Each structure stands twice: as structure tokens, then as C-alpha cells.
Amino acid sequence: MITVGIIGATGYTGMELVRILLKHPEAVLAYASSRKWSGQAISDVMPHLHNARDLVLAGFDAQEAVSAAELFFVCLPHGESMNISADLYGRGKKVIDLSADFRFRDPVVFRKWYGEHTQPELLSEAVYGLPELYREEIGGATLIANPGCYPVSVILALIPLLEEGLVSLDSIIADSKSGVSGAGREPKPNLHFPEVYSDFSAYSIAGTHRHIGEMEQELGRISKVDVKLTFTPHLLPVSRGILTCIYADPSDYLDEGSLVELFRERYSAEPFVTVRDLDGSLPGLKEVCGTNQCILAPRYDERTGKVVVISVLDNLVKGAAGLAVQNMNLMFGFTEDMGLNDLPLYP
Numbered sequence: 001m002i003t004v005g006i007i008g009a010t011g012y013t014g015m016e017l018v019r020i021l022l023k024h025p026e027a028v029l030a031y032a033s034s035r036k037w038s039g040q041a042i043s044d045v046m047p048h049l050h051n052a053r054d055l056v057l058a059g060f061d062a063q064e065a066v067s068a069a070e071l072f073f074v075c076l077p078h079g080e081s082m083n084i085s086a087d088l089y090g091r092g093k094k095v096i097d098l099s100a101d102f103r104f105r106d107p108v109v110f111r112k113w114y115g116e117h118t119q120p121e122l123l124s125e126a127v128y129g130l131p132e133l134y135r136e137e138i139g140g141a142t143l144i145a146n147p148g149c150y151p152v153s154v155i156l157a158l159i160p161l162l163e164e165g166l167v168s169l170d171s172i173i174a175d176s177k178s179g180v181s182g183a184g185r186e187p188k189p190n191l192h193f194p195e196v197y198s199d200f201s202a203y204s205i206a207g208t209h210r211h212i213g214e215m216e217q218e219l220g221r222i223s224k225v226d227v228k229l230t231f232t233p234h235l236l237p238v239s240r241g242i243l244t245c246i247y248a249d250p251s252d253y254l255d256e257g258s259l260v261e262l263f264r265e266r267y268s269a270e271p272f273v274t275v276r277d278l279d280g281s282l283p284g285l286k287e288v289c290g291t292n293q294c295i296l297a298p299r300y301d302e303r304t305g306k307v308v309v310i311s312v313l314d315n316l317v318k319g320a321a322g323l324a325v326q327n328m329n330l331m332f333g334f335t336e337d338m339g340l341n342d343l344p345l346y347p
């Protein structure tokens with residue numbers, strides 16, 4: 001049994017971690033912080049977690065935190081996370097940071113997308129927490145940079161194509177649609193119900209979304225040369241889930257059967273990536289919401305010669321809290337899927 005803590009437990013990723021960890025057979029949630037609701041029981045602030053009666057939220061105090069737990073999930077906004085994560089890490093604790101603060105290897109690239117980094121020396125120590133690429137390093141890591149939700153959906157859809165050098169690296173398009181919880185729980189006018197409900201729009205287009213830097217870094221590491229990505233995110237009027245559609249130009253002729261087989265082989269040992277066969281239906285968000293699964297459907301458009309890959313996942317689970325627990329399982333030598341085998345609610 002290990003003891004774990006959550007910093008920022010009342011946000012969307014924090015409360016999803018509480019939900020998953022309460023059922024985890026090897027982890028005890030021993031510390032949970034909040035500024036606004038300090039002193040209140042988790043079950044009072046988040047009534048859907050009615051079985052979390054015994055844990056009281058605390059205003060963050062580093063000394064109190066480190067005496068309560070050995071691993072911390074830091075679920076704060078980027079920029080807020082780096083100092084608290086560095087403090088916990090400096091006091092000998094394992095840290096899984098869900099923000100973007102440790103996802104970049106190069107502080108100059110971090111500055112371009114997010115601003116100044118106050119702990120640049122830690123960037124080289126953090127391991128990018130995507131087990132499908134870095135399982136071994138995650139097992140030995142003490143500081144994990146949990147990936148962004150869009151990047152997980154895009155990178156998983158491209159790994160087999162890039163590892164085999166099958167597509168041009170200057171014309172990949174990722175067109176993603178995300179549920180509103182992807183923007184966090186802090187109220188913003190454009191996220192209010194009357195603005196989002198029954199509407200659908202793109203945002204941060206033409207190379208401006210911050211996740212592009214992270215995606216290009218990781219796609220470049222796979223390809224060993226620079227990759228330029230056209231990324232268009234959209235806001236869907238649903239609570240959770242991301243559907244990404246990738247369009248790429250194959251470097252040579254591809255037949256659809258071999259394409260699907262390539263994906264199946266690459267992910268055959270992965271507990272949380274499922275590949276849809278040609279005779280299977282195309283995946284929708286309801287098949288993954290509440291689960292740690294990413295479902296991929298690779299296809300080939302004979303008419304235009306494009307590879308098309310559909311990727312679906314739950315931004316709060318495989319795109320955040322579930323992936324963080326998968327990383328925790330690897331760091332502590334637990335079975336990788338421990339506590340993560342929930343089926344989706346359907347319909």
C-alpha cells in the first residue's frame with residue numbers, strides 16, 4: 001500500500017483522480033488540498049464522491065503534505081504548478097504533474113508557448129508520462145510530466161505511422177473536438193451553458209494552440225527530425241471526451257488492410273489502446289467516457305491517397321487522471337491496469 005496526495009483536488013482532473021484512487025487497491029488517498037474549500041470533507045464539496053467522507057481538504061502546506069504521502073498528483077494551472085511540484089520533489093517525494101510545466105525538454109520552447117520557467121533545471125529530470133512511448137523510463141522516474149489531453153489523442157494516432165516512416169512530416173493535420181471539461185472548472189464566459197449548448201466552434205487555430213509545441217516535440221522525438229503539425233481544436237457541447245481526426249499523406253502506396261495490421265501489431269500489448277478493424281464501427285465518445293481507453297480507427301482514402309485516423313479518448317481519464325494513475329502503477333511496480341478497468345456508461 002502507498003500513500004498519495006492530490007494538490008488541487010477540487011478541479012476537474014483532481015476530482016477525477018479522487019474517483020479513481022478511492023477504488024485503487026494499492027493506494028490510500030491521504031492528503032488533498034484546496035484553497036477555496038479547505039477544512040471541508042471531500043464528500044461535502046463533491047457530493048458524487050459520497051464515499052470520501054473521511055478525508056478533509058487542507059490549504060496547501062508543504063510540511064504537512066510531505067508527512068502525509070509519498071506520491072503527489074499536482075493538478076494546478078500551468079505556472080502555478082512548477083514551484084509546488086519542485087518543492088515536493090526537492091523534499092524527496094515522487095511527483096506526477098498534470099500541468100504543462102514539465103512537459104518540455106527545452107526551456108526556450110517552454111517560454112515560447114507558456115512564458116518563463118522558474119525551475120528550468122528540472123526539465124531534464126522529468127519523464128514525459130506516455131507509457132506507449134516511455135514505459136521503461138516512467139518505471140524509474142520520480143518526476144512525471146503527465147501529457148496534455150489533445151497531445152495524447154494526437155500522438156497515439158500517429159506513433160505507428162511515424163515509427164515506420166510512412167507519412168510526410170510536413171503535411172500532417174490534426175483536427176480535434178473536445179468536451180468543455182478540457183478547459184477546467186474555473187468559470188469563463190465563453191464556457192457558460194448558454195454559450196456552449198447547441199453550438200460548435202473552432203478556437204486557437206492557425207498554429208496558436210499551446211499544445212502544438214508539446215505535440216511537435218514528441219512527434220519529432222519519434223521521427224528524429226522536426227515535424228510541423230497543423231492543429232485545429234474545437235469546442236464540443238459535451239462535458240467530456242476528445243475526438244481527433246488525423247489526415248496525413250503517405251510517402252508510398254498503402255493498402256488499408258496492412259495499415260490496420262500495422263496499428264494492431266504496434267498496440268497489441270498495450271492495455272489502454274484499442275484498434276478498430278475495418279469491419280468494426282467507427283468509435284464515438286460514449287465508448288470511452290469514464291474509461292482509460294483510447295480507441296483508434298486507421299483508414300486509407302483510395303480516392304485522395306490520404307491516411308485518415310480517428311482517435312477517441314476521455315480527456316479527464318486517458319487524457320489526464322487515468323493516465324496519471326497508469327504512470328503511478330508503473331512507478332511503483334503495480335500491474336499497469338490496476339484500478340483502471342472501468343467500462344463506459346452507454347448510451
Ligand SMILES: NC(=O)c1ccc[n+]([C@@H]2O[C@H](COP(=O)([O-])OP(=O)(O)OC[C@H]3O[C@@H](n4cnc5c(N)ncnc54)[C@H](OP(=O)(O)O)[C@@H]3O)[C@@H](O)[C@H]2O)c1
Nearest residue numbers: 008010011012013034035036075077078099182184185320
Ligand atoms: N481538464 C482537462 O481535461 C485536463 C487534461 C489534462 C491536463 N490538464 C491540466 O491539469 C491541470 C488541472 O486542470 P483542471 O482541468 O483540473 O483545472 P481546474 O478544474 O481549473 O482546477 C484547478 C485546481 O487548482 C486549484 N487552483 C486554481 N488556481 C490555483 C492557484 N493559483 N494556486 C493554487 N491552486 C489553484 C483549484 O482549486 P482551489 O481554488 O480550491 O484551490 C482547483 O482545484 C491544468 O494544468 C490543466 O492544463 C487538464
